[in-house]
Amino acid sequence: MSSSRFLAIAESRSRNRIAIEEKGRRSDLFGCNVFNEHKMLQFLTKEALESVKGAIVSGSKIDRRIADQVAEAIKGWAISMGATHYTHWFQPLTGATAEKHDAFFDLLSDGTALEKFGGSQLVQQEPDASSFPSGGIRNTFEARGYTAWDPTSPAFIYGTTLCIPTIFVSYTGEALDNKAPLLRALGAIDDAATGVAKYFDKNVSKVNATLGWEQEYFLIDKALAHSRIDLMLTGRTLVGNVAAKGQQLDDHYFGVIPNRALSFMSDLEQECIKLGIPVKTRHNEVAPNQFELAPVFEEANLAVDHNLLLMDVMDKIADRHNFKVLFHEKPFLGINGSGKHNNWSLATDTGVNLLSPGSTPMKNLQFLTFFINTIKAVDNYEELLRSSIASASNDHRLGANEAPPAIFSIFIGTQLSSVLDELEGVSKGKLSPEEKTELKLNVVGKIPEILLDNTDRNRTSPFAFTGNKFEMRGVGAKTNCAKPMTILNTIVAKQLKDFKKEVDALIDKKNLKKDEAIFNVLREYIKTSKKIRFDGDGYSKEWENEAKKRKLSNNKNTPEALDILSTKETLDLFKSMKVMSEVEIGARKEVELDSYIMHLQIEGRVYSELVYNHIIPAAIAYQNTLIKNVTGLKEIYGAAHKGFSEGQLAMIEEMGEHLTKIKKMADAMNDAMLKANLEKNSHKKALSYCNGIKPYFDGIREHADELEKLIDDNLWPMTKYRELLFIK
Ligand code: ADP
Numbered sequence: 001m002s003s004s005r006f007l008a009i010a011e012s013r014s015r016n017r018i019a020i021e022e023k024g025r026r027s028d029l030f031g032c033n034v035f036n037e038h039k040m041l042q043f044l045t046k047e048a049l050e051s052v053k054g055a056i057v058s059g060s061k062i063d064r065r066i067a068d069q070v071a072e073a074i075k076g077w078a079i080s081m082g083a084t085h086y087t088h089w090f091q092p093l094t095g096a097t098a099e100k101h102d103a104f105f106d107l108l109s110d111g112t113a114l115e116k117f118g119g120s121q122l123v124q125q126e127p128d129a130s131s132f133p134s135g136g137i138r139n140t141f142e143a144r145g146y147t148a149w150d151p152t153s154p155a156f157i158y159g160t161t162l163c164i165p166t167i168f169v170s171y172t173g174e175a176l177d178n179k180a181p182l183l184r185a186l187g188a189i190d191d192a193a194t195g196v197a198k199y200f201d202k203n204v205s206k207v208n209a210t211l212g213w214e215q216e217y218f219l220i221d222k223a224l225a226h227s228r229i230d231l232m233l234t235g236r237t238l239v240g241n242v243a244a245k246g247q248q249l250d251d252h253y254f255g256v257i258p259n260r261a262l263s264f265m266s267d268l269e270q271e272c273i274k275l276g277i278p279v280k281t282r283h284n285e286v287a288p289n290q291f292e293l294a295p296v297f298e299e300a301n302l303a304v305d306h307n308l309l310l311m312d313v314m315d316k317i318a319d320r321h322n323f324k325v326l327f328h329e330k331p332f333l334g335i336n337g338s339g340k341h342n343n344w345s346l347a348t349d350t351g352v353n354l355l356s357p358g359s360t361p362m363k364n365l366q367f368l369t370f371f372i373n374t375i376k377a378v379d380n381y382e383e384l385l386r387s388s389i390a391s392a393s394n395d396h397r398l399g400a401n402e403a404p405p406a407i408f409s410i411f412i413g414t415q416l417s418s419v420l421d422e423l424e425g426v427s428k429g430k431l432s433p434e435e436k437t438e439l440k441l442n443v444v445g446k447i448p449e450i451l452l453d454n455t456d457r458n459r460t461s462p463f464a465f466t467g468n469k470f471e472m473r474g475v476g477a478k479t480n481c482a483k484p485m486t487i488l489n490t491i492v493a494k495q496l497k498d499f500k501k502e503v504d505a506l507i508d509k510k511n512l513k514k515d516e517a518i519f520n521v522l523r524e525y526i527k528t529s530k531k532i533r534f535d536g537d538g539y540s541k542e543w544e545n546e547a548k549k550r551k552l553s554n555n556k557n558t559p560e561a562l563d564i565l566s567t568k569e570t571l572d573l574f575k576s577m578k579v580m581s582e583v584e585i586g587a588r589k590e591v592e593l594d595s596y597i598m599h600l601q602i603e604g605r606v607y608s609e610l611v612y613n614h615i616i617p618a619a620i621a622y623q624n625t626l627i628k629n630v631t632g633l634k635e636i637y638g639a640a641h642k643g644f645s646e647g648q649l650a651m652i653e654e655m656g657e658h659l660t661k662i663k664k665m666a667d668a669m670n671d672a673m674l675k676a677n678l679e680k681n682s683h684k685k686a687l688s689y690c691n692g693i694k695p696y697f698d699g700i701r702e703h704a705d706e707l708e709k710l711i712d713d714n715l716w717p718m719t720k721y722r723e724l725l726f727i728k
């Protein structure tokens with residue numbers, strides 16, 4: 001019965017060691033498969049180059065004639081690189097990327113063939129989009145969706161396919177993807193932050209949001225992963241007794257990377273470098289078989305594309321190395337889950353990081369301005385930000401005794417806190433010359449020194465300031481970063497717009513100097529955004545109580561977390577920032593709820609299969625062995641057998657109890673699912689799954705894991721944690 005488990009173990013053990021090759025200088029290879037600026041210079045006419053650059057910097061339109069030229073140039077380059085197909089590469093609301101390959105090859109009417117790719121194929125495509133989630137935007141009678149070229153993210157060749165990053169919109173123009181709203185949010189933050197940055201430097205004409213993600217993941221031997229239906233169908237282990245050794249020895253984090261993993265990483269990095277993904281850091285994470293990869297940060301839209309591409313490349317390279325990559329946020333009980341920290345900042349086209357203090361008091365005031373406005377934005381919209389990282393799989397981390405909590409708070413450290421405390425004491429209105437000097441020299445002026453040795457880091461904070469950027473830590477390993485990045489940039493954009501309005505009013509109406517006006521507004525913000533600041537232990541029960549007093553949200557599950565999307569405040573925000581319409585937000589909420597329901601539904605079905613077809617039969621088989629043993633003993637020894645069959649009898653009973661309970665739970669779970677599936681309202685249905693069905697999962701798991709402990713190892717059908725988790 002358990003042969004598949006043992007075959008898988010034998011197969012995994014027979015793997016040949018893969019040699020780690022040196023592959024030459026990465027800087028020479030960097031971006032060789034990307035149609036980047038360097039290639040544009042080579043392949044585009046001056047006119048086309050100017051036009052594409054204009055589109056990248058200011059979003060100007062590329063006219064049709066130029067698009068034809070660009071397409072011709074990209075085609076020439078792609079074919080010279082061995083590409084045979086092209087695809088519009090987009091991000092439907094499934095969370096993953098989508099592609100439909102078309103050959104360059106085309107037939108002419110005279111029967112001869114040629115390679116064709118014109119401006120129209122570059123700029124717009126109409127994939128048959130009716131099978132992508134749309135949250136009701138696309139009626140079946142108007143199922144058309146369009147993909148449209150995003151010139152700000154360069155085309156690249158992956159395998160033999162030219163990939164053109166695109167947005168995906170409906171016939172009526174609504175976003176059906178994660179990229180279109182992100183681009184709008186990035187436009188909003190550019191606009192708002194540029195306006196504010198000009199207070200400090202007139203030469204700033206563009207501000208880019210920057211993103212540096214850190215991707216955590218597990219590597220599991222392919223044969224072993226395939227031997228578990230739960231891993232294959234849900235991405236996580238639904239049952240499994242925790243191994244005797246997990247992460248308690250702290251011996252994995254930053255430990256020596258196992259050979260097989262290193263060989264995979266080396267191939268992976270090589271591929272990433274060719275695709276222009278600037279991978280930099282690799283290390284073992286806390287849990288066994290868990291690793292992290294981080295690149296150099298980039299402009300946020302490009303960084304999002306690169307993360308999505310990376311996840312795909314990882315799958316493919318892992319397959320070559322006989323691994324399966326797990327991106328699920330909680331694949332194993334009892335050891336850490338995986339996240340994807342989003343490091344975020346704002347950079348001007350004059351080369352300044354707006355969240356980094358500088359050498360002059362004015363530069364530091366600029367830093368404080370963006371720093372405090374970000375705090376204020378998160379304070380105003382903490383619940384919305386929380387909603388951007390909600391998913392069935394991430395619920396296992398957020399709010400479930402696992403980093404970070406579902407409560408949003410900001411860590412800034414004691415020293416920056418004391419700077420804000422001092423600023424709060426600044427008097428209202430005009431400042432005396434003494435006050436100004438004091439502020440500039442002793443408060444603002446001290447910031448760079450403070451940050452130099454600002455080493456106190458707080459790993460329990462979901463949103464931490466780490467010297468020159470904020471780090472959002474709740475993002476799940478599987479999540480498309482576009483989601484949190486759209487919300488974060490929108491709320492900060494809104495905040496900066498409000499800030500500028502207030503400062504300008506003080507300058508115009510109250511006759512304050514610019515720096516006085518800025519100090520005045522910032523002081524108010526410090527006062528009114530205190531509840532979001534928290535430097536203590538974010539995992540503690542005390543914080544949960546304190547956060548409740550502060551009226552911070554604590555939405556522990558996805559259906560609750562998504563409620564905020566329907567509030568007037570949210571709709572007004574997105575509308576005023578021109579990021580999403582009411583229809584688009586409504587659709588997104590619907591898609592997220594559906595996805596939540598379906599993920600739980602699949603898990604429920606897999607639980608059902610595990611219980612009825614794997615666990616119960618294994619328990620009965622072992623119970624029968626014991627029963628045979630006891631009856632045999634009785635046959636030989638008669639009444640005297642009791643002296644040495646007590647243990648067996650106790651085990652038969654113990655298994656019988658678990659068996660009965662697990663069967664009852666699986667039956668009840670199935671009934672509850674049948675009932676929940678009749679519900680038409682997706683919010684109510686999601687809540688039924690969350691509160692009425694998911695609790696059975698935990699119950700079933702408890703009994704399954706107890707049975708695993710009792711049953712003969714040879715009879716247990718599922719590959720065990722200790723077999724899955726310790727690759728060499
Ligand atoms: P840690 O694990 O301690 O958080 P890492 O060095 O692993 O630190 O990650 C830091 C991340 O922050 C990297 O992905 C890096 O690219 C990113 N980062 C650094 N500076 C910025 C910035 N200005 N904007 C966005 N991301 C940044």
Ligand code: MG
Binds near residue numbers: 214341471
């Ligand atoms: Mg980090």
